[in-house]
Amino acid sequence: MKGILSQDMADRIERLRASTKHQALENSATKNSQDSYNCPHCKDTGDIWVDTWTLKECTHCNVRKMQDIQRKVKAAQITDEFKSKTFKSFDVSDRPEPIKQAKRVAQAYVLAFQQIRKNKQNSIALMGNPGCGKTHLLAAVSNNLLDEGVEVFYFPWVExxxxxxxxxxxxxxxxxQRMQKCEVLFLDDLFKGRGKxxxxxxxxxxxxxxxxxxxxxxxxxxxxxxxxxxLDIDEAMGSxxxxxxxxxxxxxxxxxxxMNYRLKDEV
Incomplete structure (x- = not known):
């Protein structure tokens, strides 16, 4: 079969084989034995050679999915502190009802996201007092979406x-352009400030x-x-x-x- 391939194609396949082999060697550098791979079929590369010239994605593991999620987390410029924001860590046991309702809305949005993402009403807004947990809840939404492999781009408005x-x-x-075209855009503290x-x-x-x-x-x-x-800033945008x-x-x-949890022990 190799004889009917162009030299360029043969060279590309050889480079791909070498790259895959190199990745497997890198993965094995931190392994003590064959049994210590997360996936012994592809040796954690995400690919399996079917024959001399055919490479296919490994169906025995989710390496590719995890690599894609890690890439999207990195691309979103999300910090370790951001990743720590979860629904579980947002305690509402002694918080006012509007904050409890905001958490319910955020959780409901995550559950419905895959069904509504292509609709016109596919977004979420948390509005109101500073210090009430809006950013925490939407970070929790973002982290859940990222875990599902959905791209989220975080844009803190002021910074x-x-x-x-x-x-x-x-x-x-x-x-x-990235803000325009990413799968999901998180605008944090939109139009923060007193004036227009x-x-x-x-x-x-x-x-x-x-x-x-x-x-x-x-x-x-x-x-x-x-x-x-x-609406006062701009009716078309607000609507x-x-x-x-x-x-x-x-x-x-x-x-x-x-409402402001940061002042809980100060006032």
Missing amino acids: GMKELTSADFEQKQEII PTDYQFETAWAVLNYRYLNNLPILVSTERSISDL RIAEVTKDYKAVINGSREE
Whole structure:
């Protein structure tokens, strides 16, 4: 069979075989015996040679899936602290009802995600007081989606806008396009601040949100702004956010002393 292959194709196959063999050797460097591989069939490479020239994905393990999840976690710029945010670690036993309701909404969103992800109402918004756990809950949502192999891109609004402002044109375009096209976008603390966003902040938000709205791409939004506030900033943008988060929205309002867990032992 090798005789009917072009030299270029034969060279490519040899390089692939060498690469796979190298990966298996790297994996084996930390193994004590054949039995210590997670998958003895592919030796944790994710691939099996069927014959001399045919390579196929290993069906005995989920190496490829785990590698894909790890790649997506890294690409999302998610920190170890972020990964520690789970629903289990979000204790609501002594928290007010609006916060308990926000947790229920976040959990319901995760359960429904695969069924609604292509719909217009496929997003979630947690809105209201600072310090009430909005970021924690949406980080828990993100971590659950990442565990399912769904790409999530985390964009903390204040820090992200500072990075965009100082970036060159090509970097700006790369970040904005990633925000537009990723599977799920997590906008944390959208329009944080007392005043209206700057023209550049609004134009960036509009470019991203309108693209995702037109293409039915989900967003996770935490913000201290209300829907009314967002409509005042721009009615078209505010109404889009209201529409896509219609089925999964929680508003957490109340006194600072009651809602802000950071002040629990201070007031």
